[in-house]
Amino acid sequence: MFADLDPDMLLVSGIVLLALALPAAIKAYADSDAPRLSAVLVLAAGVAILYAISLQPDGFQLADVPHAFVNVIGGILH
Template sequence: MQADLIMVIGVVIACFAIPALVSAWSEKEAPRAAALFVLIGFALGYYATTVKPGGFALVDIPMAFVVVAGQVLN
């Protein structure tokens, strides 16, 4: 469960940073904060992959979302 939660948090952080990156680039500004959040998201994803025995495959990520949602709602 711990690795699933870390993976979900990392994916969510990285996905929320993408619109900020695009916005900063379109306004000709340096995307410092957005780039930092992308790096944090990828670092959490990498950490979750190394913590879980066997790691995560790309098809395991949606199941991690389901597991975390089930734990939160239960």
């Protein structure tokens, strides 16, 4: 069912979710609230990133991340 997912798309989605979790955590801290949304975003990001790494035969290197962003943005715009 999920075998046709693109590892680059999963990696980029996970990184974007992590970036969205930071403001949610800061807002929850400022409001003296529990960071529920932030925790869910971090969990979803972790699952997406780990699944992307497992789908990539050689894994991802740090230098592959910008290339993954370019591939995903190019695929969306094309």
